[in-house]
Amino acid sequence: MSEETQRNVRCLVAKVGLDGHDRGAHVITRAFRDAGFEVIYSGLHKAPEEIVQAAVQEDVDVLGISILSGAHNTLVPKIIEGLEEYDAFGDTLVIVGGIIPDEDRSELEAAGVDAIFGPGTPMAETVEFIEDNVPRRD
């Protein structure tokens, strides 16, 4: 193992808005950790601005937004706008997990979400998606 580079996938698991259910976020945080990722967990009830701040300052490769409240159509685009403001959108993989009705998917994808994982998605699938799609930097 060379000292030369020590790159780890950095990931922010974010809970946004008035949504107090974080079991899913905890489970995914743990799975990401076990996959060798460095995971920053936002904690509950964060405003979109806080998520943007964390994503920018922590320079994460992946932003995973967990949302079960139904407010994804307003909150997710707000976060993406914030990332754009700090030039952080282009090379951040944005994924959404939670309850997203089928008819909302295309709108979120158009807003810049790279993938949406609904309930019952095997953990390995999400991890694999990240490993395959994490932006190459430097």
Next chain:
Amino acid sequence: MAIDQPELVSDLLAGKHRALARAITKIENRTPGYREVVSALYPHTGNADVIGITGSPGSGKSTLVDKLAKQYRDQGLTVGVIAVDPSSPFTGGAVLGDRIRMAATATDMDVFFRSMSARGSLGGLSTATADAVKALDAFGKDKIIIETVGAGQNEVDVVKTADTVAVLVPPSSGDDVQMLKAGILEIGDVFVVNKADLDGANKTVTELRNMLDLRDGEEGDWDPEIAETIAKDGTGVPELMDLFEAHADWLDESGRREEKRHTRYAEELRNLLREDASELLEDELEARGGIDELVARIDDGETTPYEVADDVVAPVREALGD
């Protein structure tokens, strides 16, 4: 959209958050070129007060850091925080959870909070932390706080890169023998009995004071202070900040700040040399068929790790004319 070196540095100096974040990533990952970045930042450093905060898990470090950051912001000062959390030695994965406590300063971009995992080994962590502090310093942060779990040598090395070190001691954290354990008493400039509203706080303060009185300090040394805080409601935090100020003044008046800086540069240089040397030797190992090849001979009882090491280092020793 890669940001190239000179632009990264000039963007950072121009106050772009993204550039600061990316520079720290480079430093953490040892991305080729990171040394040029740090070198270019060097002339812009030396203006920030660097405070190290350490203590056992659950002693209230992150909550205290949040309150300190808030108070500094209220004084119109900008703040940088580096929070180091352990990583799994098996997968390299980590959950970096200190950020959750940053409630009082949420959405305030003038508090730059960065989580780091302790993935670097062999002094690498303290080098990476010290370099990340330089990036924050060059960015123009007035106060920089390094937060670590004070569990081992690695962490002690990290807080040693700070000008002022605060050690958090929760009430009832064991008898005075615990406090004799290596490092804890030596590294603290200020001892903070946090959760001072809990039972046993007074006893802990007394025990600490007794232990500190037994130190053989030299004439002109800083006398470690003890502060009592309740981080969750901010009680005692202004008094703690006064102690930090007093220590900073003492550093300036006694000339210890220069001394410390000198020692730190020496340490940084040593770390870099150690790293570079071990990298050169990695290449040499590869050239000899890789470490497994060599270990196989040790497995078979043909040789010992000492003989192999001697052998591998021989050309270096020769080249240096020893």
